[in-house]
Amino acid sequence: MKRRDFFTSGSLALLGTSLINPLSVTANNLQSRKEKTAKNIIFMVSDGMSTGTLNMASLLSQRRNGRQSNWIKLYRENMGRRALMDTSSSNALVTDSAAGSSAWGGGVKVPNGSLNVNADGSFNKPILQKFKQAGKSVGCVTTVSITHATPAGFCVNNKSRGDEYEIAGQYLDLKFDVMMGGGSKFFSKETRKDKVDLLEKYNTAGYTLVANRDEMNALSARTDKPVLGLYAQNGLPYTLDSMHDEALQKSVPTLAEMTQKTIEILSRNSKGFVMQVEGGKVDWAAHANDSAGLLYDQIAFDDAIKVALEFAANDKETLVIMTTDHGNGNPGLFGSDKDFDRIQHFKHTNDWILNGITNKFTTAQVIERIEAAQGYAIKAAEAQTLLSAYTKMDGDGLYNPYKLPFQQLAQIQSSYISVNWASMGHSGDFVELAAFGPGSELLMPFVKNTDLHELMLQASGVKSV
Template sequence: MDRRKFLKGSALLSGLLSLSPAELWSSKRNTEPSGTGKAKNIIFMISDGMSLGTLSMADLYSRNILGKESHWLSLYREKKVSRALMDTASASSIVTDSAAASSAFGGGIRVQNGVLNIGANGEKHIPIWQKYKKVGKKVGCVTTVTVTHATPAGFCINSAKRNAEPQIAEMYAELEIDVLMGGGDEFFNPSKREDQKDLYSVYKKKNYQILKNHTDLKTIKKEEKILGIFNTGALPYSIDKANLSEFGKTPSLAEMTAAAIDQMKEHPGGFVLQIEGGKVDWAAHANDIAALIHDQLAFDEAVKTVMDFAEKDGNTLVIITTDHGNANPGTIYGTDTTKNFNSISNYQYTNEYILNKIHKDHSAKDIKDWIFEANKLVLSDDEAKHLQSFYNGLEKEEGLYNYKKLPFKLYSEIQKSRNSVGWISMDHSGDYVEVAAFGPGSQHLQPYIKNTDLHHLMLNAVPL
């Protein structure tokens, strides 16, 4: 489909933005959230760093550009889920990091930022996936960042340092987590580890099948555990994966999710699975609207994959949420807001890819030409020269996941003047966040909860 022709005729789709409350929220299909009795399985879905504005804009983009409602919002409209607002604070701050947030879910107690399931006095709280593994369930984690990152680790291990990823990779092997999929080759590959340990060999000896690319998902053996490591570092952003051929062998979150469910669904004792859209958080840290929306929509496709299974299965508790907000992006009032927002469909790549392609020997004209090719934005001479100053060493920008000192903030401000999307910061926020729950046990979700309450909700729905 030619998106430019589509946008020229998008007046009808823009009308979706003006649905009445009755049209948006009423439905004759389901009048009560599903969920009674006890569950056999749990699927816990986390769009890491998802502020409410992220959820909203992904749905608006899906409606206006793709012509369909997002799966998450359709669960609300069709009244299929219980719904809550969640306080995400950690033990040390009203603004949590991912380690403390995941520990609240996984260990059932609030810990200080930066640690995984270890209390203030050094006490270790047994993570919930360990508990379920001990009673015979299969356990798994799927993510778009490294499998050893804070969010999957919070359900599985204890560590005083969230950044101890080489050690976390070894802990997973000891625990024999049944399914692990994501990035992080540097923590398993002997040529990339400082201690030169060959963790792939360790996993193979424990009857793991090692997956390396998209094709390997089709060759999974049911009798083996899975270690799927599809990249060094995190997996590529969804929009770059769609438009750059070098990322074509990387599976999507929905594809990994489907493979994980298929691998575990026939286990007599049931399974528990965590699914993380980790790069939603990274996109928010970079104030990168195209990366943010497309990775949230990729997470939304995983929501569909999970719900298709859970509705048919009838024995699975599904929790869909985030661990915290990040950067609180949102649309800005103005006469051209809808048109400006829709122009994001012209963006071909992430800001990370775009800014990495600029070099210090590029002229202001070179920069203007490249930005127009990548985003269809016409820069002024002053804007191009300001961007150029970063590559000449005159300015630099700090920030998490910005080790190359790329001018993410400056470029997002340039985009803001054209796309009407603003950001309050480049870091986590303490806002209350959305929780949706489906299936047996979901009826116990209260309208307002703390993050630790989800730990107890799981244990109540699927007793040990």
């Protein structure tokens, strides 16, 4: 059957919605009535997406491509449900990704840094294990390592999110149907600290291993083997850098492509499927105050949203949930449209710029590199400020192993693109949450992050075990 385009002829109305009666709020913040069971669930996480990130990405898409983001289009057409979500962990108003994903995955607030492990050491069963036990196919796709906090929060119990080598081993016996992203270094004997060849263990256990875009595209939707796709040693490249690198485009699939392929494989199960989709590099860019990295990866995440919503509109049995685990950096547009429009023509991220500079550069070379990458020429004094940081190597930012001057470049850059940042870390903001499809009627206007665990189980008719 020919798939109908989700974005033509008002086809969003296929699933529709009804108004929420505020008097029907139950004790656990879920609406008691449910219109239809969701056979499938696609849970989409733009990690570290502040409200300003969602806003600016839609503005950039509108001005660059002539169309607003699919997420904002959903709002403008008044489809599905929209809510605010509290993101706190058990020990802090400002959560990290491990506790954030565990709130959804295990249904209980846990301490920051923990994956479905409570302060007393007890475990909360992760939701993909519950759905797998119920007979559904399950999987995760991400633009960071597949062992990172957000996918792991749906999959495993571990007292430390940082033990990605151990998490890579924990996935083996679970035999989830599709796991795709980066993080090959946590599986390879060449890079593992214990020199264990996990890739061979996965191969022996019957997994299909794929390592690039061509191999992923060659996967048959009829495969009955679990799939492990690893496309980078750590996180995948930033979208903007890939857009201007043919080799990366050929070797590394986009998040939308991974999402499409995973849906093709999982949807063969007559009992349905549940999958998590994470735009993890949005968070990494926010920690670096890298505006171009942030906005183009948010747009790439939005492309994956389109894939999910089109499938749901045609399938009519799929609940799509779109949200974030927390804000990060709280960026915003403050100033000139003309300056902001410069981002439309960027070729590379701040990450690409700074990783290519050394303390041997001259100020002229710094100016030239930035102009080639982003189309504007900074002042000599500003270039000297960046160069001086390469003698100290004490830059801030969570994913900054070489201590590069990300914050300094973002501050300089603000006068050229009109984007400013509040911090380089997570925020305690209430965040955007949207739902579309059967089960979306359960969503109330304000929820706790833990409410989504029960919402998914209730929407799908699966009992908590």
